[in-house]
Amino acid sequence: MIKKNFLVFLIGAFALALVSWGYVGHQTVARIAENHLSPQAKVAVKSLLGSEAITDVASWADEVRNDPAYKNTAPWHFLNLPLGLDYAAFEKAVKGQRQENVYSAILAQEKVLKNESSTREQKVISLKFLVHFIGDAHQPMHISRAEDKGGNTIQLQYDNKGTNLHSLWDSRLIDQEGLSYRELAGKVDQATPQIVKQAENTDPMAWVWESYQISSKLYPEIEKNNKLGEDYYKAHIEIVNERLELAGLRLAAVLNALFKNAVIPAASTASASTIAKEETVPAVGIDAKDAAGYTGKLVKLTSKAYSHSDKGSFVLVNLGAEFPNALLTLVLRGPAKTLAENIDGKMVTVTGKVIDYKGRPEIEVRDTAGISLK
Numbered sequence: 001m002i003k004k005n006f007l008v009f010l011i012g013a014f015a016l017a018l019v020s021w022g023y024v025g026h027q028t029v030a031r032i033a034e035n036h037l038s039p040q041a042k043v044a045v046k047s048l049l050g051s052e053a054i055t056d057v058a059s060w061a062d063e064v065r066n067d068p069a070y071k072n073t074a075p076w077h078f079l080n081l082p083l084g085l086d087y088a089a090f091e092k093a094v095k096g097q098r099q100e101n102v103y104s105a106i107l108a109q110e111k112v113l114k115n116e117s118s119t120r121e122q123k124v125i126s127l128k129f130l131v132h133f134i135g136d137a138h139q140p141m142h143i144s145r146a147e148d149k150g151g152n153t154i155q156l157q158y159d160n161k162g163t164n165l166h167s168l169w170d171s172r173l174i175d176q177e178g179l180s181y182r183e184l185a186g187k188v189d190q191a192t193p194q195i196v197k198q199a200e201n202t203d204p205m206a207w208v209w210e211s212y213q214i215s216s217k218l219y220p221e222i223e224k225n226n227k228l229g230e231d232y233y234k235a236h237i238e239i240v241n242e243r244l245e246l247a248g249l250r251l252a253a254v255l256n257a258l259f260k261n262a263v264i265p266a267a268s269t270a271s272a273s274t275i276a277k278e279e280t281v282p283a284v285g286i287d288a289k290d291a292a293g294y295t296g297k298l299v300k301l302t303s304k305a306y307s308h309s310d311k312g313s314f315v316l317v318n319l320g321a322e323f324p325n326a327l328l329t330l331v332l333r334g335p336a337k338t339l340a341e342n343i344d345g346k347m348v349t350v351t352g353k354v355i356d357y358k359g360r361p362e363i364e365v366r367d368t369a370g371i372s373l374k
Contacts, residue, residue, distance in 0.1 A: 021139050022171030023311065025244060026058035027181035029135040032189045032248025037255060044259035048124050051334045051366050054131050055181065056314075061132035063314075076105035076129070077136050079208055080146035083216050090209055102142060106133050106204045113258050131251060137204060138247035140218060140239075141169045143211035151218075156226040165222055173240050176233055188241040189248065199249035202257065207250065214239060283351050288320045288327040291361040294354045299363075302349040303327060305373075308340050315340040319348060329357070334366040339373065346373040 021029070034054060037045065045054060061077070064070040079101040081093050094103055112118045112126035136142045141151045148154050151165030158172055177184060201207075286294055288303035303319040306326070315337050320327030330350060332340055350371045352363035365371050 021135050021244075022174055023059050024179075024181045024184065025139070025171065025174050026062075026132060026135045027055045028174075028184045028188070028244050029138075029247040029251060030055040030058040030131055031181055031185035032245060033131075033251035033255065035185070035189055036191075036249060036252035038259075040262065041252075041255045041259040044262040045127070045255065048120070048127055053334070054127075056334050056337075057128045058131055058135065059311075060128040063311075072100075073105075073129075075100050076102060076133060078102055078142040078144075078150055080144065080150065081212065083145060083219065085212075087209060090212060091205060094205065094208065102133050102137050103204050103208050106130065106137060109133065110254070110258065130254070134204075134207075134251045134254065135247050137207045138211060138243040138250075139169060140211045140214035140243070141166045143208045144215040145219070151215075154219075154222060154226075156222060156228060158228045158232070160229075165218065168228075169218070169240070173233060173237055177237070184241075184244070185248070188245045190245070191249065195242070195245060195249065199246055199253060202250055202253050207246075210246075211243070214243075291328045291354050291363075292356075295356045295361065296353065298351070298353050300349070300351045301328070302347055305330070305343045305346050305348045308343055310340060317343055317348070327361075328354075329360060329362045330371075331362055331364040332366075332371075333364060336365045336368050336371060339368060339371060343373060348373055 030053075049057060061073065065074060079094065079097070081090065085093060094101075097104065100108075109126040109130040112122050113130070118126070144150045149166070151169070152167075154165040156163060156165060156168065158168055159176075163172055174184070177187075179187065283298045283300040284294065286299045286301050288301050291299065291301065306318045306320070306322045308315055308317040309323075315332040317330035317332060317340065318326035319330055330348065348371060350363055350365060352365055352370055355362050355364065
């Protein structure tokens with residue numbers, strides 16, 4: 001059973017590596033966007049996401065990728081094309097794609113958010129997707145060749161450690177900066193006149209064309225030398241940072257335009273009534289080892305936090321034992337994430353609804369009022 005769970009974990013971790021700037025990269029893009037949102041856009045985002053910020057949902061599209069309900073979204077993260085196309089041929093090839101891709105996905109999410117007939121739930125999901133996909137469109141290796149899966153099968157050495165071209169551009173170069181997403185956003189969000197002018201182009205075709213031009217140069221570089229280190233980092237990190245900045249500024253520009261005259265659908269009366277009823281139901285005091293038997297119920301329990309894992313937009317906390325033998329997994333999101341720094345070894349008292357995630361009990365907490373540490 002342990003081997004099976006570990007295999008599932010490895011497969012999930014590998015799959016995440018295929019489809020993302022990396023948590024820090026996506027959160028950096030979202031943070032930059034937050035810095036440039038109009039007052040109207042801020043209100044609209046808050047109305048849709050509630051206690052979550054766009055930095056909290058920046059990697060949501062990756063997190064749900066293995067959910068059966070979203071299995072069809074895997075191709076939405078990238079665009080595969082042959083090298084050597086000029087702009088006219090590139091544009092024709094993109095628009096002629098039969099498979100959905102990051103370009104078509106961005107247009108689709110914008111359409112949902114523009115449509116006043118879209119439900120609140122549809123707009124929430126599309127906003128989360130849009131935040132992520134605009135980031136993906138600016139990652140050069142997401143607009144690249146199909147035959148090597150966007151550089152995933154091109155093996156190389158970076159700082160004497162094995163990796164691949166896609167992962168190098170997703171996270172390895174960013175990780176070498178050693179900065180949190182807030183620090184990285186502060187560093188790269190310079191908004192120079194040149195960058196601001198570039199960022200004014202909110203046509204996704206222009207974004208993917210820029211990424212395609214960059215990836216077209218990265219391939220021959222690796223063919224010449226696949227043992228990379230500090231020289232490669234110095235030669236390319238400014239490109240990475242510029243792509244992050246442009247993605248953030250353009251995300252802000254898109255959201256500002258979309259929500260200029262936004263009408264945010266109110267939560268349905270039925271949903272509000274259901275929530276009100278749930279809030280009046282008293283929590284049942286239980287032992288963490290019995291949590292699996294209370295799926296769907298509001299409970300209160302106390303258990304020791306053995307370890308935690310920061311996944312970027314959320315933090316997983318193992319209660320009762322170390323992973324994979326934890327009695328319950330605590331999922332901290334939004335403001336509750338701030339508790340993770342001092343949670344290991346503490347006795348945690350939490351109130352929340354038990355959910356089943358792949359046969360294992362979890363409680364998700366967003367508000368710090370729902371949890372206490374001793």
